[in-house]
Amino acid sequence: MAVLPVLEYPDPRLRKVAEPVTEFTDALQATIDDMLDTMYDENGVGLAATQVDFHYRIVVMDFSEERDDPIVFVNPEFEVLDEEPNEFQEGCLSVPGYYEHIYRAAKVKVKALDRYGKAFEMETDELMAVCVQHEIDHLDGKLMVDYLSPLKRNRIKTKLLKAQKQRA
Template sequence: MAVLPVLEYPDPRLRKVAEPITEFTDALQKQIDDMFDTMYEEKGLGLAATQVDYHYRLVVMDFSEDHTDPLVFINPEFDIVDEEPNECQEGCLSVPGYYEHIYRAAKVKVKALDRHGKPFEMEVDKLLAVCVQHEVDHLDGKLMVDYLSPLKRNRIKTKLQKAAKKRD
């Protein structure tokens, strides 16, 4: 298993729309495991494949303290169940160090395939609903900064670009 590099905003690869997964191979299982390793190492709650430059519709999540409740969503889709806006302070591994108040639907019903291709549905609310919407946005080439004002988005972009130059 491996920790993968996480793409950071404004990397243009984060805007690529992910393709559906049609084959459940050993390589896919390794990708899933590597994404969990990466998410745990980065101390995230969720990770979309797009964030690690793998442009297929795959999301991993785990909300447990001890990493014992891994969730895999392949080709996820969701329907809004409760449109009541839920304001949450969101962070993103691709926008490191920034937490912004974003409004998302309070409850969604997600349909997906598990890591072995078995379909499932679940109705989720609160933080899990926010995370599902956030990660599916990634698969569609959308980032949390897209919900911010152009001024705030540009400020974050400039600061992250400067930080990246210092690391290089």
């Protein structure tokens, strides 16, 4: 297992729409394990495969205090169950250091396959509902900054590009 580099906004690879997973191979299992290692190393609660430059429809999450209860969503889809929007302060491993208030559906039903290809569905609300929507956005090439004003989005982009140049 390995910690993978996380792509940072405005990297154009973050805009690539992920492909559905059709085969559950040993290589896929290794990638899922690497994604979990990366999420834990970065202190995230969720990570989409797109964020680590793997363009397949996979999301990993873990909301447990002990960080030992991962959930893997392969080919996830969600249906809004509560139209009332909730405002949450979201962060993103691909937009490091920024937390913004974003409105998302308060409750969703997720349909997905687990890491071995078995179908499941679950209803979620609060933080998990926000995270599901946020991570599936990544699989569709959409980022949390897309919910912000163009001015705010450009400020974040400028600051992140400057920080990236300083690290290089």
